[in-house]
Amino acid sequence: MSEKITLLYVDDEPTNLLLFELNFNKIFNILIADSGLEGLKILKENPQIKVVITDMRMPEMNGIEFIKASKEEFSKISYFILTGYEIDEEISEALKKGLIKKILKKPFNKKIIEEVIKKSLN
Amino acid sequence: MVKKRSRDTNDIYLDVSLPGILSNYKDSDFVTKQKVRFIFYLIWVAIIGTCFLIGSTIYVQIESVEYDKVFYQIISSEILLILFFGFCQFLIIRGRYILASFLFISTTMLCVWFIMWADKGNIIVRFDTVVIIVALLTLLPLIIKKRKHAIFIYIIANTILLIIYAQYSKALLNLPKAAIFDYIIDTSVAMLFIGIVIYYTHDIYRQTLNKAERDINNRIRAEENLKNSELKYTEIFENAQIGIYQTTPDGEILQANPAMLELQGLKSIDDVKNKNLGEVDVFLNRNRQEFIERIEKDGYIKDFESTWFKRNGEFIIVRENARAVRDNEGKTLYYEGFIVNITKRKLAEKALTESELKYASLFENAQIGIFQSTPEGEILNVNPALVRMLGYSSVEELEGKNLVKDSFFVNASRIDFEGLMDKQGFVNNFESEWKTKNGEVIILKENSRTVKDKDGKVLYLEGFLENVTERKKIEKALLESEEKYRSLMENMNDIVMLVDHDDRVLYVNNRFSEKLGYTESEIIGKIGYEILIDPEDQEKIIEANKRRKSNISNQYEAKFIAKDGTKFDFLISGAPVKDSEGNVIGSIGNMIDITERKIAEEKLKKSQQLFQTLALVSPVGIFRTRADGYTTYVNPKWMKISGLRFEEALGNGWLKAVHPDDKKILQINWELKSTKGEDSSAEYRFIKPDGSIVWVLGYAVPEIVDGRIQGYIGTVTNITERKIAEKKIKESEERYRTIIEAFPDIIMISDLNKNILFANDELEKVTGITPKDYKNPDRKARIHSDDMPIVEEAIEKLISGKETHTGIIEVRFIDNWDNIHWFSGITSKMYYNNQLVLQYIARDITEKKKNEQELTKYREHLELHVKERTEELEATNEELSSTNEELHSQSEELQITLKNLQNAQKKLIQAEKMASLGVLASGVAHEINNPLNFIRGGAFGLEDYLQENSKDHLDNIQIFIDSINEGVERAATIVTSLNHYSHKDEFKINECNIHNIIDNCLNILSNQIRDVIGIEKNYTTKNFFFKCNEGKMHQAFLNIITNAVQSIEGKGYIKIRTKAKNKQLQIQITDNGCGISEENLLKIFDPFFTTKDPGKGTGLGLSITYNIIKEHNGNIEINSELYSGTTVIINLPLINK
Incomplete structure (x- = not known):
């Protein structure tokens, strides 16, 4: 891999953001946002982002809403949900429609996340 | 001896007595004095003469005819002459006699010539004048001292004056030329002749005078010398340190100087003078005979050394030089000798020589190495011992080497040496490590010093070296050995005591104090046996100690009494202690506590007796073997049973009696058990020599002593009768069993x-x-x-x-x-x-009873049914009669409402049932998953960090990280499972094949099922339609089958049977696993109830399954018996197509 993939991770929990960044910053170039709005802002500023992983439950704008909003502008990005919740209708729907490529579960498994992202990009 | 001569008066000295007026010349030499005196008197004579001359002249002139008058010129010149003479006299008195002499002669001559000139008339007068001049010339030698040629100046001057006078006079006198010439020649020759005579006379006279003076001087000097010499010799004789003597050949002492007297210890010569040496007690030469022989032969003797003795043995060593003084006829008058006391020097020399010899010998032959070196370490001198010590072959090889520079020392071992030498100038017993030529390290003990001159300047270093390597080694070894033995003694498990000849304790080791309670101070110096030994054994000890004194080691047992009164049996090994010369100086005792052994021996003895007795009377056969199975003993009963004799049974001989069919098994069994030290028992047969067979029960137990198998003891019981009985019973039993089984x-x-x-x-x-x-x-x-x-x-x-x-x-x-x-x-x-x-x-009359019950039930049901119907009919009737029309119009609406109500009710029940769990689950899930995410993320991060930065730590910490992950995993699983309770939304129901669902589940679990669990499927072949939520149904069956699999330990089976009848689908899953206890069976559907090990199950599986089945309007039933297996029966409604 010549260059690290740039990845945006959105979560309203600062600890999750911190740990995600620390765990993956060797493999990916990690950008973080603590809300959907912040995420959109970062996406606009960083066109090199190829992957977005977002929490589902967040105030103001949930994960799927955020993805829907950003997908309009950045259709080439691979989107993933990383949630501690059981998969609900909304998420299933999003998966079915191809809005998101895969649902990742909390607590996250580093290896699985790594594999899934790499697979999605190939 | 030289005769003493008094000093004579100076009568030989020559002197000229001068008139007092000539005192200026009193220190002048003899000749000068003579001359001065002569001239002095001569001038006086001339003055007087001239006075007469003046008188005579005056007389002549007066009297003479020719003159008649006085010629004043003449008289005045003559008076002038007298004045000159007076002047000359004055000069002489003043000390200028030579000037005066010349002035006198010259004046006189001039005066003469003047007179001649003035009175030229009378030739005769003239001639006498010449005589006067000649006379005056003769005076010359008297006055001339150095310039003797002046004589000729006078002669030539006078001759010239004569010639001039003659030439002048010839005319005047009228004389012929020839006469004048003749006159001049004659006069000149005469004057010349006189001149030569005067010259040589003067010369001869002078030389004679000189010689005479020299002779006189020589004589005077000689006499002076003689005087001095005599004085000197007298002084020498008197004051010499050397003894001087004169003796007669017979030994009579003629002369002796004070030194000689002192040498002899005498005060005065009178004590010995003219006495024979034999008569006085003085030091005498015992070798005088040799002395006389030699001196008589050679006339002298030189550096003759001899020892002189006094009568009392006191002696002196002397050296003498002597000569024999002889008369003209060669007869010896006396001996004259010089003698020096060289005793002290001789003795000193002798001592020196001896010391030198000693030193040289010491240096050459000493075992101690000796060296001399410059302060800088350059070797000046070494002795052979040092050469050997340092491993060199010759002194020359070492000489010129440098002790400091040529690395004779190991590293810095001699650094202190220089410091000490600088500080105090010597070292004593200084030990350092030296290197020999071949590199071996030796330890030398050194005594060295700096040798300084009196100005304190260091001349050289001098050292004595002793090789102490071996001694050091031995010392070290000795020390180590001593330490070792001491330590050994101290830590020995046995008691060690050392006593002297009087049985006084000199030493005890630690063990002694521990065992007997006496401290060292309490026992040392005391008589050991009096305190320690039981009185009854004391004699024994005394006896043993006596024997040890005679150098005999011994061993015996004795009872000791400890301080607290406890008695111990000791085994004492005593040995004499010897000094280095082999003399016995005491004894050492080594004591082992054998109290327990004694007791054990006693017990053993009793036990052996008991065994012996028991074995002899025992009704069973008894045998005993070694650890390797070798038989060492059999008792009479054994022999009776086996039919073998004692000797035949020993070793492996007993096997001969064993029935061939049992031999092998018996032997294998025996070897197997006996090597492991286990009890063994076996039933086998003996064939006795008479051919009869005896059944025996053999039983053997290992004899274990101190954890080691010493052997085996076993019994052999005759069980032949029992065997026969057993056989009979067995046959009878077989018969009955067949009946009973059937x-x-x-x-x-x-x-x-x-x-x-x-x-x-x-x-x-x-x-x-x-x-x-x-x-x-x-x-x-x-x-x-x-x-x-x-x-x-x-x-x-x-x-x-x-x-x-x-x-x-x-x-x-x-x-x-x-x-x-x-x-x-x-x-x-x-x-x-x-x-x-x-x-x-x-x-079993169940079937019969069931029929009865069902019949009863049916009857009751029928009654109830009738009743219900009746009531229903009555109600309907009433309703019908009152609301018939309304009913009809609203019947459709009602039906819908009813359906809704039923659904609502269903939901309500479910919600109620699951209220607490479901609500809790749905709310908590996310909140738990997030913190779990932290933990998981943290753990990953930690693991990564350690992987990179501290791999070592990771190995140690991995287990903790694994634990964290495991914890997270379990928690996450529970949370996920809880989510199942939270579904409130409608789930989708599709038509599906239940058999496929079951097969899928089996596939998923295939790795758990493996080969050890047999799956027996018995699916119904009937066609039926079934609708369900496929996912949930999968989950339900997965849970059930998982439980079945996990209940089976080892091999087992799972039977799955499906039945479809009466609109019901029945699935029966049976396993032969561990089963469920009755008590647990009641709780089986409770959430979180589990019998699995922690982590293997959440306790939610069956609870969820229950929910799923209920959601599908079905029911689930579990039958189980502990240890036998479990059957799960699920009934699900089928739908019509």
């Missing part, structure tokens, strides 16, 4: 505690009670609790009563699978092995 009813024998002693196969078939349940009174299969009292009452009655049988009792029985059976049976009492037991014969 019996269609349950036959069972139990004791009063419900332990089953025997049962036929029917019992297991019907009730599921397996033989392993026999001894378990709490086994699952049991009489229904409601019927228990009946049975208990009957049995009580039976036991206490006389009847041997009860009547027929009908009871309900719950089998292992929780099925209820009806049994009809009879119980009888009997004795079995002297024990009261109960025998049951029972028949």
Whole structure:
């Protein structure tokens, strides 16, 4: 891999953001946002982002809403949900429609996340 | 001896007495004095003469005819002459006699010539003038001192004056030329002749005078010398340190100087003078004979050394030089000798020589190395010993080497040396490590010093070296050895005591104090046996100590008494202690506590006696073997049983008697057990010599002493009769068993505690009670609790009563699978092995009972049904009559409402049931998953960090990280499972194939099932339609099958059967796993209930399954018996197509 993939991770929990960044910053170039709005802002500023992983439950704008909003502008990005919740209708729907490529579960498994992202990009 | 001569007066000296007026010349030499005196008087004569001359002249002139008058010129010149003479005299007095002499002569001559000139008329006068001049010339030698040629100046001057006068006078006198010439020649020759005579006269006179003066001077000097010399010799003689003597050949002393006297210890010469040496006690030369011989032969003797003795043996060593003084005829007058006392020097020399010799010898032959070196370390001198020490072959090889620079020392071992030498100028017993030529390290002890001159300047270093390497080694070894032995003694488990000849204790080791309670100070110096030994043994000790003194080691046992009074048996090994010369100086005792051994010996003895006695009278055969199985003893009974003699049985001989069929097994069994040290027993046969066979039961136990197998002891019991009996019984039993096994009813024998002693196969078939349940009174299969009292009452009655049988009792029985059976049976009492037991014969009448019950139920149901119908009909009738029309118009609406209501109700019930769990689950799930995410993320991060930065730590910490991950995993699993309760939304129902779902589940679990679990599928072949939520149904069956799999330990089976009938789909899953206890069976559907190990199950599986089945309007039932297996029966509604 010549260059690290740039990845945006959105979560309203600062600890999750911190740990995600620390765990993956060797493999990916990690950008973080603590809300959907912040995420959109970062996406606009960083066109090199190829992957977005977002929490589902967040105030103001949930994960799927955020993805829907950003997908309009950045259709080439691979989107993933990383949630501690059981998969609900909304998420299933999003998966079915191809809005998101895969649902990742909390607590996250580093290896699985790594594999899934790499697979999605190939 | 030289005669003393007094010093004579100076009468030989020559002198000229001068008139006092000439005192200026008193220090002048003899000749000068003579001359001065002569001239002085001469001038006086001339003055007087001239005075006469003046008178005569005056007279002549007056008297003479020719003159008649006085010629004043003449007279005045003559008076002038006198004045000149006076001047000359003045000069002489003033000390200028030579000037005066010349002035006198010259003046006189000039005066003469003047007179001649003035009175030229008278030739005769003239001639006499010449005579006067000649006369005056003769004076010259007297006055001339150095310039003797002046004589000729006078002569030539006078001759010239004569010629001039003659030439002048010839005319005047009128004389012929020839006469004048003749006159001049004659006069000149005469004057010349006179001149020569005067010259040589003067010369001869002078030389004679000089010689005479020299002779006189020589003589005077010689005399002076002589005087001095004599004085000197006298002084020498008197004051010489050398003794000087004169003796006669006979030994009479003629002369001796003070030194000689002192040498002899005498004060005055008078003590010995003219006495014979033999008469006085002085030092005498005992070798005088040799002295005389030599001096007589050679006339002298030189550096003759001899020892002179006094009578009392006192001696002096002298050296003498002597000569014999002889008269003209060669007869010896006396001996004259010079003698020096060289005693001290000789003795000193001798001492020096001896010391030198000693030193040289010491230096050459010393075992101690000696060196001299410059302060800088350059070797000046070494002795052979040092050369050898340092491993060189010759002194020359070492000389010129440098002790400091040529690395003679190991590293810095001699650094202190220089410091010490600088500081104090010497070292004493300084030890340092030196290197020999071949590099070996030796330790040398050194005594060195700096040798300084009197100005304190260091001349050289001088050292004495002793090789102490070996000694050091020995010392070290000795020290180590001593330490070793001391340590050994101190730490020895045995007691060590050292006593001297008087049996006084010199040393005890630590063990002594520990064992006997006496401290060192309490015992040392005391008589050991008096304190320590039991009085009855004291004699023994004294005896032993005596023997040890005579150098004999010994060993004996004695009783010791400790401080606290405890008695110990000791085994004492005593040995004499010797000094280095082999003399016995005491003894050393080594004591081992044998108290326990003694007791053990006693016990052993008793035990052996007991064994012996027992073995002899024993009714069973007894044998004994070594650890390797080799037989060492058999008792008479054994011999009787086996038919072998004692000798034949020993070793492996006993095997000969064993039946060939049993030999191999017996031997293998024996070897196997005996090598492991286990008890062993076996039944085998002996063939006795008479051919009869004896069955025996052999039993052997290992003899273990101190954890080691010493051998085996075994018994052999004759069990032939028992064997025969057994055989008979077995045959009889076989018969009965066949009957019982074929019996269609349950036959069972139990004791009063419900332990089953025997049962036929029917019992297991019907009730599921397996033989392993026999001894378990709490086994699952049991009489229904409601019927228990009946049975208990009957049995009580039976036991206490006389009847041997009860009547027929009908009871309900719950089998292992929780099925209820009806049994009809009879119980009888009997004795079995002297024990009261109960025998049951029972028949399963369940079917019959069930039919009865169903019939009753049906009847009741029918009644109820009729009643309900009736009521319904009545209600309908009423309704019909009152709201007939309304009903009709709203019937559709009502139906819908009813359906909705039913659904609502269903939901309500479910919500109620799951309220707490579901709500909790849905709310908590996310909140738990997030923190779990932190933990997981943290753990990953930690692991990564350690992986990179501290791999070592990771290995140690991995287990903690794994634990964290495991914890997270479990928590996450529970949370995920909880989510199942939270579904409120409608789930989708599709048509699906239940068989496929089950097969999928089996596939998923295939790795758990493996080969050890057999799967038996019995699917119905009927067509049916079934609708469900496929995902949930998968989950439900997955849970059930997982439980089945996990319940099976080792091999087992799972049977799956499906049935479809009456719109019901029945799925039955049976396993033969560990089963579920009755108690647990009630809780099986409770959430979080699990019997699995922690982490293997959440306890939610069946609870969820239950929910799923309920959601599908089905029901689930679980039957299980502990240890036998479990059957799950699921009924699901089928739908019509």
